[in-house]
Amino acid sequence: MRELISRLLLNHNSSSTNCGVNTLYHLSDWSQDNCKGESETVGFRQGKSPVQMSPDNQNNSNDPRKVASGYHESVLLNEVTHYLAPDNDKLFLDATLGGGGHSEQLLKRGARVIGLDQDPAALSFAKSRLSSYDDKFGAIQGNFRDFGEILSTIGITGLDGLLLDLGISSRQVDDAERGFSFSKPGPLDMRMDPDAEITAAELINNCEEEELARVFYEYGEERASRRIASAIVERRKDKFFECTTDLASLVESIIPRRGKRHPATRVFQALRIAVNNELRVLEEALAEVPKWLRPGGRLVIISFHSLEDRIVKSYLKRCSRSIIDRPEWPEPKQNPDYCFKLVMQKGVIPTKDEVRDNPRARSARLRVAERLPIQVSNTD
Ligand SMILES: C[S@@+](CC[C@H](N)C(=O)[O-])C[C@H]1O[C@@H](n2cnc3c(N)ncnc32)[C@H](O)[C@@H]1O
Numbered sequence: 001m002r003e004l005i006s007r008l009l010l011n012h013n014s015s016s017t018n019c020g021v022n023t024l025y026h027l028s029d030w031s032q033d034n035c036k037g038e039s040e041t042v043g044f045r046q047g048k049s050p051v052q053m054s055p056d057n058q059n060n061s062n063d064p065r066k067v068a069s070g071y072h073e074s075v076l077l078n079e080v081t082h083y084l085a086p087d088n089d090k091l092f093l094d095a096t097l098g099g100g101g102h103s104e105q106l107l108k109r110g111a112r113v114i115g116l117d118q119d120p121a122a123l124s125f126a127k128s129r130l131s132s133y134d135d136k137f138g139a140i141q142g143n144f145r146d147f148g149e150i151l152s153t154i155g156i157t158g159l160d161g162l163l164l165d166l167g168i169s170s171r172q173v174d175d176a177e178r179g180f181s182f183s184k185p186g187p188l189d190m191r192m193d194p195d196a197e198i199t200a201a202e203l204i205n206n207c208e209e210e211e212l213a214r215v216f217y218e219y220g221e222e223r224a225s226r227r228i229a230s231a232i233v234e235r236r237k238d239k240f241f242e243c244t245t246d247l248a249s250l251v252e253s254i255i256p257r258r259g260k261r262h263p264a265t266r267v268f269q270a271l272r273i274a275v276n277n278e279l280r281v282l283e284e285a286l287a288e289v290p291k292w293l294r295p296g297g298r299l300v301i302i303s304f305h306s307l308e309d310r311i312v313k314s315y316l317k318r319c320s321r322s323i324i325d326r327p328e329w330p331e332p333k334q335n336p337d338y339c340f341k342l343v344m345q346k347g348v349i350p351t352k353d354e355v356r357d358n359p360r361a362r363s364a365r366l367r368v369a370e371r372l373p374i375q376v377s378n379t380d
Pocket residue numbers: 072073074075095096097098099100101102103116117118119122142143144145165166167168169192281
């Protein structure tokens with residue numbers, strides 16, 4: 001156990017071995033001739049977010065964001081669809097399939113979609129939701145860190161777009177048994193992939209105090225990280241932590257509640273990131289993207305907190321400069337990583353209307369980059 005935890009916390013986790021192609025159907029039948037697309041008109045609200053002027057966009061029960069709201073309300077749905085610009089000839093990887101809301105919009109416009117998720121429950125929901133598109137849609141269980149290997153296995157050689165809608169779905173949060181929520185009693189689990197090796201309880205009950213403090217500080221930006229870690233270590237001498245609300249109450253006894261935010265929010269975020277090795281997995285996936293996007297293909301990423309957005313932003317910055325320079329160099333050099341054009345500089349955030357309708361969208365930020373027709377020298 002100690003060895004597993006150390007491996008995870010050193011970001012060398014290889015626990016998500018469930019990267020094989022477990023569920024996939026009809027890929028060989030994906031003839032582009034079969035695809036029929038719908039036309040779309042796109043407008044811009046306040047020059048910020050693109051909004052589709054289609055019946056889908058009306059705020060009524062046909063709103064596609066709400067169709068599967070029992071599972072998950074897709075964030076920045078119109079914006080994702082706009083920037084991926086789906087049509088008949090295009091093939092997309094939705095690497096965070098979830099409830100399939102984003103995929104559905106791509107499929108509706110005639111595109112073909114491979115949906116990937118490490119959570120079998122998400123996969124089964126999305127497969128059933130998207131069953132009418134089974135000639136254009138394939139669902140695969142796996143971790144997106146392995147997406148290149150997975151695409152190779154199924155004979156795909158290039159993509160017109162790749163979507164990463166990071167984090168967890170509302171269903172995962174709301175299902176107390178998954179252990180992501182501090183407000184409902186459930187097992188301290190937090191694994192997106194139920195076959196992954198380490199649960200949040202195992203981290204909380206086995207990590208050294210220093211390691212716990214580091215996890216809370218680095219992944220939760222929690223200023224009281226040391227005090228919380230010390231209280232956890234004291235308490236577990238008597239009784240191990242097993243329940244989400246048990247941990248949440250201990251944190252609340254240390255950081256009193258101020259405002260709307262639960263004091264355990266940051267600790268729970270930190271544990272979730274550590275258990276699923278989220279930051280490392282994101283870096284590994286991003287490094288693969290240039291090999292798979294065709295020229296003109298787009299990478300669309302929605303992040304929900306500053307740690308993941310920082311990774312995305314710095315990756316895109318690094319890959320979108322043709323020339324690089326350092327004070328110690330005699331002259332600037334060609335950037336070997338140059339392969340993207342930034343479609344926007346700052347990223348798109350949800351409109352006030354979207355945040356009002358779906359408060360979980362409030363921290364979302366979408367970034368988009370387009371693959372340039374440039375050979376990347378260092379990603380072979
Ligand atoms: C925010 S939800 C996606 C929602 C989806 N876009 C929709 O419209 O319903 C994120 C999903 O990505 C999955 N996920 C997160 N990290 C993953 C990873 N490294 N590999 C595969 N799936 C992942 C989660 O299990 C979750 O189902």
